[in-house]
Amino acid sequence: MKKSKKLALLALTFTAWGLYKLFAVFQDMQTGCIQFQTHKTCSFENAENFQSLLDVELMFACAWAAGAVICWMVTVEAQRKER
Template sequence: MTKPKKLALLALAFTMFGLYKLFVVFQDMQTGCIQFQTHRTCSYENAENFQGMLDLELMLACAWAAGAVVCWMVAAQAHKQER
């Protein structure tokens, strides 16, 4: 397998995981509860703690999405250099 194909597969994995994390964030916003390890935090119990955890979850999801964009750019550059 060539280097651009390996990088494209890695970028695809980052993209899928980033989309999954964004889906989880939107689902948490809809339900009002976040599952963290074995503890479930809901917005009606402690709104400030819930909002902080939701912000952290959104930041991590955006980091995965940004990582996916960078991987796609690297894969495109490797494909261009291979020619």
């Protein structure tokens, strides 16, 4: 397997995980509850804590999405060098 194909699979994995995390953030916004490890935090219990957890979850989701973009850029560059 060529290096560019391995990088493309890695980029695809990052993309899928990033999209899943973004979907989870939007789902949490709609339901008003976040499952964090074994504890479920809902907005009606403690709105400030819920908003903080939502911000952290959104930050991690954006980090996964940014990682996916970087992986795709590295994959394209690897394909150019193989030619």
